[in-house]
Amino acid sequence: MLSVEDLKKYLDCDDDFIVTLINNFLEESKEMMDKMNSGLKSLDRKAIGSAAHKMLSSTRILKLDDLTSELVNLEKAIHEGAKNSKIEKHVEEINSRYETLKIEVKSIRDELKG
Secondary structure, eight states: OOOHHHHHHHHTTOHHHHHHHHHHHHHHHHHHHHHHHHHHHHHHHHHHHHHHHHHHHHHTTTOOOHHHHHHHHHHHHTTTOHHHHHHHHHHHHHHHHHHHHHHHHHHHHHHOOO
């Protein structure tokens, strides 16, 4: 889970910068989730993998470990040529984790904005 104090130490920044990071994450991750879900509908593994990879940098910076680990698992499954059903399960799990984290991250952002 996102730890504001850890991020502030790690990035040597203030609350305003964390708010900016969170806003960027929310905007970019929504776009990547849309691309991942569209890719799943059309069975476009390249689009799914590309969207997952792009999300990883943000989830790693924000230390969203639950989401990061599932994105890594998805990339690995795609790279190893897993069946479509396995890819679909990973994307479904990512959707679930993302929705939960999105609520938590928005709450943290709103607290920081005061």
